[in-house]
Amino acid sequence: MIPTALTLSDDQAEAWDAVSDLLGDAGVDLLGGSTLPPKDDPNGAVLAVLGKAGSGKTLLLAELFKSLKEAGVDIVSGDYEGKKRRDRRTLAILAPTNKAASVLRNRGVPATTIHRILYTPMYDPEYEKIAEWLAGNGDRPDPDVLELEGVTDVALDRAFASYQINTSVPAALAAAGLKGSDFITGWKRREDPLDIGFVDESSMLDAKQFEDLKDIFPTLVLFGDPAQLPPVKAEGGKMVFDQLPEQHQLILSRVHRQTADNPILDLAHALADPQVDFYAFEKLVAEAAAKDDRVVMAQRVESDLMARSPCLVWRNATRIKLIHAFRNAFGAPDDELLAGEPLICDGIELPVKHRKKRLDLEARGLIKGAQVIYLGPGRKPGFSRLHMMGAEDPQLSAASIVKIELEGDEEPFIPFAAKMGATFLHGAAVTIHKAQGSQWDTVQVFAPDIYAASRMGRVEAGQPLWKRLAYVAITRAENRLCWVVRNRLARPSGTLRTDDLAVAPAPLTLAVQTDGEET
Numbered sequence: 001m002i003p004t005a006l007t008l009s010d011d012q013a014e015a016w017d018a019v020s021d022l023l024g025d026a027g028v029d030l031l032g033g034s035t036l037p038p039k040d041d042p043n044g045a046v047l048a049v050l051g052k053a054g055s056g057k058t059l060l061l062a063e064l065f066k067s068l069k070e071a072g073v074d075i076v077s078g079d080y081e082g083k084k085r086r087d088r089r090t091l092a093i094l095a096p097t098n099k100a101a102s103v104l105r106n107r108g109v110p111a112t113t114i115h116r117i118l119y120t121p122m123y124d125p126e127y128e129k130i131a132e133w134l135a136g137n138g139d140r141p142d143p144d145v146l147e148l149e150g151v152t153d154v155a156l157d158r159a160f161a162s163y164q165i166n167t168s169v170p171a172a173l174a175a176a177g178l179k180g181s182d183f184i185t186g187w188k189r190r191e192d193p194l195d196i197g198f199v200d201e202s203s204m205l206d207a208k209q210f211e212d213l214k215d216i217f218p219t220l221v222l223f224g225d226p227a228q229l230p231p232v233k234a235e236g237g238k239m240v241f242d243q244l245p246e247q248h249q250l251i252l253s254r255v256h257r258q259t260a261d262n263p264i265l266d267l268a269h270a271l272a273d274p275q276v277d278f279y280a281f282e283k284l285v286a287e288a289a290a291k292d293d294r295v296v297m298a299q300r301v302e303s304d305l306m307a308r309s310p311c312l313v314w315r316n317a318t319r320i321k322l323i324h325a326f327r328n329a330f331g332a333p334d335d336e337l338l339a340g341e342p343l344i345c346d347g348i349e350l351p352v353k354h355r356k357k358r359l360d361l362e363a364r365g366l367i368k369g370a371q372v373i374y375l376g377p378g379r380k381p382g383f384s385r386l387h388m389m390g391a392e393d394p395q396l397s398a399a400s401i402v403k404i405e406l407e408g409d410e411e412p413f414i415p416f417a418a419k420m421g422a423t424f425l426h427g428a429a430v431t432i433h434k435a436q437g438s439q440w441d442t443v444q445v446f447a448p449d450i451y452a453a454s455r456m457g458r459v460e461a462g463q464p465l466w467k468r469l470a471y472v473a474i475t476r477a478e479n480r481l482c483w484v485v486r487n488r489l490a491r492p493s494g495t496l497r498t499d500d501l502a503v504a505p506a507p508l509t510l511a512v513q514t515d516g517e518e519t
Helices: 010-025 056-072 100-105 114-118 125-134 153-166 167-175 205-217 263-270 276-289 316-329 351-361 447-456 465-474
Strands: 043-050 090-095 119-121 184-189 196-199 218-223 249-252 296-297 312-313 342-349 369-379 381-390 395-403 421-424 429-431 440-446 475-482 508-510
Touching: 010 056, 010 218, 010 249, 056 100, 056 119, 056 196, 056 218, 090 100, 090 114, 090 153, 114 119, 114 205, 119 125, 119 249, 125 153, 125 167, 125 296, 196 205, 196 475, 263 276, 263 296, 263 465, 263 475, 276 296, 276 447, 276 475, 312 316, 316 421, 316 429, 440 447, 440 465, 447 465, 447 475, 465 475
Parallel strands: 043 218, 043 249, 090 196, 196 218, 296 475, 312 429, 312 440, 395 421, 395 508, 440 475
Antiparallel strands: 119 184, 342 369, 342 421, 369 381, 381 395
């Protein structure tokens, strides 16, 4: 086992050794801190590190990342990829969504989304010289030689200082006073393979994404939680790592010393007990709430929290009712959105001829399931100014189609819409399936929906559905869990706000030209 400053549990150490052996076969020696040129292996290798919440998956991923970096492996991000070298070894750390990637970034791990690796940006050649210098692969460029407007020695100093903090080329260039349209000329589908890939939240992967990743990464390590909900279209309710040979699945147990005195994790692990039914579980929640203020038996949904942390539900009918209750509580008119209302991206509606613009939107993080906050109308009809939660460069303006769903079979109400662009649903409440991969400081779980699932008696992959729903829902909470037991909504303490959102240095405008008209 490679020695580390951090003491690993026995199963973490075994997983470390297995991943280390896998990387050694691929030419990366973690023990010696050295690398060899990549091998041509047509079959590739896939390993899964699996465990429930609190088992130390993220800790292990972070320590492996540090060791790989110390061994000289280059980190490939979604915003820039350095020039290829024959002996270069690379690592990309991926998550299915921006929100899931931001959970890793908050822990110092430079994660990006799978989509940002499948589609890579193309840089203007002059700006690429700056990017190569920032990434440590070239000399500092001379502004007089570059002859780029706005690029001075002072601007380069600002870019360098930003890169030391964020290790993001676009963020560094934004700090220098530039915007994406200055230096990114387009996006292309990756054709050449990379090297080593770490994928967090791999329980969310569908079969197509898994095959795409295996095409790109000869060495792939999946980190996942087998107790979560499988993708909606998963065959037989199974996750992609279930198809791996048993010897390629490494199981981590809960690391008690690192998660001691955590009532939320205690509740999550209590669901594994087959003797615990819904009533027994709710009694455990009440007992935890009586002892620790990190668990709350709430009598109503807090509307203030819904603006940033959606209420988690199982049924769509519940979601729609809560959304309308939220909008009514804040006095939102029927025909427009208020600044500060949360939205969920429901996809991109663009014709095939605008494929490049679709890639542009998606590569910047505006993919299905992305959580955004509405900041107000854009400068053109149908455009919205948005803040993408969890994104490194969060603020943009995009052509939008916003749908407010109505109860029953009625068609959604559309307060405004561009002719084409990104479509959005309201995000004050979301289904537990959609919340998977995300985390919030405080999470509200609508318990009557979990109870309804328990009454149905459905089983998924050998586990009662209600237990999977409850497990995923409560483990979305980083610090505080509110178990809402009644169908009520608390009045808001004030108006919706946007001043708590970080302002990007240079907002991006994403538009589509159609027949000479901007939409």
